[in-house]
Amino acid sequence: MAAQATAIAVREAGPDDHGLLLPLFERFYEEEGFEDAVAGVAQNLRQILMRDDTAAFVALAGDEAVGAAAASTSFGLEVGLYAELEDLFVDPAWRAKGAASAI
Secondary structure, eight states, X not given: OOGGGSOEEEEEXXXXXXXXXXXXXXXXXXXXXXXXXXXXXXXXXXXXXXXSSEEEEEEEETTEEEEEEEEEEXXXXXXXXXXXXXXXXXXXXXXXXXXXXXX
């Protein structure tokens, strides 16, 4: 799919999106050199998609998943409840086209 011809939409992912997100996160860890971590990604992603204190987001170009992010929440004395972006990956063909900013 031509990256320049398709708008990118972002939405929060749910449990039914596991199969859509898993290849993106596996590729992220492989590209970053964390091959040992790939084995646990599938199970951890299931947890992220099920828990109330975590979230995942998917960037879509039409029906194609071109980016993904995972976030968790914590609570600190200084700021109270906050979210931390744990992982962010955009397919190389879609980088510098606004997907990461949209997420």
